[in-house]
Amino acid sequence: MRWFWIDKFVEFERGKRAVAVKNVSIVEEEIDQYLPGFPVLPNSLVIEGLAQTAGLLIGEAGGFEDRVVLAKIGKAVFHRHALPGDQLRYTAVVQDIQKDGAIASLTSHIGQELQAEVEMMFAFLDDRFPSGSLFDPVDFMAMVRTFGMYDVGRADGQPIVPPPFYAQAEREAQAAYPKGPINPAK
Amino acid sequence: MQFSQIDQVLELEPGVRIRAVKSLSPGEHYLKDHFPRFPVMPGVIMLEALFQASVWLVRQSEGFAHAAVLLKEARNIKYSDFVAPGQTLEVTAEILKQDETLTTLKAQGSVNGNIAVTGRLVLERFNLADRYPLRKDADAYMRNEVREKLVGLLRPRTNGPTPR
Amino acid sequence: MPTKEEIFKKVQVALVDALGVDEEEVTPQATLVGDLGAESIDFLDIVFKLEKAFAVEIPRKDLSPEDILTNAAYVQDGKVTPAGIAELKKRMPFADFTKFEAAPQIRDFSNLITVSALCKYIESKVGA
Numbered sequence: 001m002r003w004f005w006i007d008k009f010v011e012f013e014r015g016k017r018a019v020a021v022k023n024v025s026i027v028e029e030e031i032d033q034y035l036p037g038f039p040v041l042p043n044s045l046v047i048e049g050l051a052q053t054a055g056l057l058i059g060e061a062g063g064f065e066d067r068v069v070l071a072k073i074g075k076a077v078f079h080r081h082a083l084p085g086d087q088l089r090y091t092a093v094v095q096d097i098q099k100d101g102a103i104a105s106l107t108s109h110i111g112q113e114l115q116a117e118v119e120m121m122f123a124f125l126d127d128r129f130p131s132g133s134l135f136d137p138v139d140f141m142a143m144v145r146t147f148g149m150y151d152v153g154r155a156d157g158q159p160i161v162p163p164p165f166y167a168q169a170e171r172e173a174q175a176a177y178p179k180g181p182i183n184p185a186k
Numbered sequence: 187m188q189f190s191q192i193d194q195v196l197e198l199e200p201g202v203r204i205r206a207v208k209s210l211s212p213g214e215h216y217l218k219d220h221f222p223r224f225p226v227m228p229g230v231i232m233l234e235a236l237f238q239a240s241v242w243l244v245r246q247s248e249g250f251a252h253a254a255v256l257l258k259e260a261r262n263i264k265y266s267d268f269v270a271p272g273q274t275l276e277v278t279a280e281i282l283k284q285d286e287t288l289t290t291l292k293a294q295g296s297v298n299g300n301i302a303v304t305g306r307l308v309l310e311r312f313n314l315a316d317r318y319p320l321r322k323d324a325d326a327y328m329r330n331e332v333r334e335k336l337v338g339l340l341r342p343r344t345n346g347p348t349p350r
Numbered sequence: 351m352p353t354k355e356e357i358f359k360k361v362q363v364a365l366v367d368a369l370g371v372d373e374e375e376v377t378p379q380a381t382l383v384g385d386l387g388a389e390s391i392d393f394l395d396i397v398f399k400l401e402k403a404f405a406v407e408i409p410r411k412d413l414s415p416e417d418i419l420t421n422a423a424y425v426q427d428g429k430v431t432p433a434g435i436a437e438l439k440k441r442m443p444f445a446d447f448t449k450f451e452a453a454p455q456i457r458d459f460s461n462l463i464t465v466s467a468l469c470k471y472i473e474s475k476v477g478a
Contacts, residue, residue: 003219003228030189035254037328038314038321042189043257044234051230070229071391073263073305074368081256098410101394121391134221262370266389306370 001029005049006090008148014155015061018092020053020147022046026084041082043116046108047073050118054092054104056144058122060153061097063163067134071101071123080115082108088115100124137169188335191235192277195242195339203280204243206339208235212271227269232303233260236293239277240307242336244289247281252311253328258288263305273297279307287311352404357472361465364399368392378466386465400468406475413463413471415441419456430454438462444470 011019024041026032031039051070059068082088088108095103101123108116133140141162144150153160162170197205210227217225241255269275279293287310294304315322352360362376369386382388388396397408411417415438418424424434435454439447445467450458 001215003216033188035256035328036331037324038254038318040256042234043260044230044237047233047260048228048230067224071265072395073229073233073260074395076260076263078256078258096394096398098394101391103394103398121394123391129224132223134224136222139222262368264389264391 003048004052004147005045006052006147008146009053009056009152010089010148012057012060012149012153012160014153014160015057015097016094018053018057020049020090020092022049022088022090024082024084024086024088031084039084041086041088043076043078043082046078046082046088046116047076047118047120049088050090050092050106050108050116051120051122053090054094054106054120055122056147056149057092058094058097058102058104060144060149060160061094062124064140064166065163066124067129068102068122069125070120072121074119074121076116076118076120078116080110080113082110082115086110100126137166138173141166141170189234190238190335191231192238192242192339194341194343195239195336198243198246198340200243200247201281202243203278204239205276205278206235206239206242207274207276209274210269210271214271217271225271227275229263229265229303232265232269232275232295233263233305235275235277236263236279236295236303236305237307237309240279240289240291240293240309242339243279243281243291244309244311245332246336248311250329250333253313253325254317255309255311257307258310259308261306261308263303265303267297267300267302269295269297269302275302282306352476354469354473357404357476358465358469360403361400361469361472364396364403365465368395368399376465378464378469380465381461382463382465382468383460400472404472404476406472408475412441413468419459425456428456430456430459442467442471444468444474 006020006022009018009020011017026039030045031041034040034042055068059066088110091107093105095105101121103121106118106120107114150160161167191208192206193208195204195206216228220226220228237257244255275295275297277293277295279291282290282292289309289311291307293307295302313325315325362373365371365376365386366373369388369392371386375386380386401408418434418437418441424431424437430438435447435451442462445462450462
């Protein structure tokens, strides 16, 4: 099972704001046995969905050059339970991006009702941590594409595209993929 | 799977504090995505471990009076270190105050004696009869399920993390 | 124009919110790092809260003079040189350098950021 706590982006404005949706299903492993008798999406996983929304928004603003990790949850308040059949709408607003981290304000809504509100801070991992990206660039692009980042993503009204390093990695990988049917081993 | 983020309860002083552990198995499914090249316990799972330790303290302290105990608020959850596969997060939680429906605790998690996460949690306690009257018949079942779970967590263990 | 008392109260609220400490712990002499437990991620939070509370902009280098502290001309053998101290004083006139000058260890630098130093800095920004 993938560690994806959003289903897709529905709005994405570079460096500013993103909206993603998360459908709550009774069959998710983390839900049906969390509190037997009352299937509910654990609020820590609501926070994860919000963090993924904001983290990808902040990462994209930096061309995915920084390694963005959750460093602090200033405040998280939950007003409603997220139940199977609910669709959570996560809105992330970037408050500040600095050299070594960023702050975002987030809300989760079910319809018009506020389900949760969270303030969170992200750190950009520095050289104290093993160097290199957290993700393989081609796999990472495949992932954000499935979230619809480049379907809805805009910067000043113009569609956004993958950063040059990632676009290049995708091109090279695609050029190297074998074509045609597989030849059984001789 | 139960999304259980506590493997064992080591100490429980009702009304006061709890000490529990969660070991990060290298086979944990979320590690493949978090992160492919730097597998570590997600911050929210560390938070969930603090929360679940708090839940067991609260439930035992109130004699399983309520069917549901869920996270209402989290404050100043600060991450100062990662938990790597094979490591064990030792969690402690302490009750700060409590009223009819809410319990406030301070909690922290450490790895090999080094603090990895700290913060404050507010838990809400309720029966479905109070909030979801149509579902009230589940209350007794729910209380019993979690009671049995804690019995298992309190059992001394000589080998490895809880089987799923 | 806010009074010094009003500034202190707002700074106190920002620190209580950001650091999860009690109001009583936020005394004028308290150091943000040593006494109140602030870490680098907290500075991001604190600066943001203060910017909002006072409608000012707080450039990073005003409170974190990394450029001075990593300059070989100003730091030698883990100690800040007299020239470095002069630069720090220019950058941070709101801080009290008496203790630091006596033992200018770079690892003790963060003790310069006390609650009262932060208040003086805000006062200079809002013209109190």
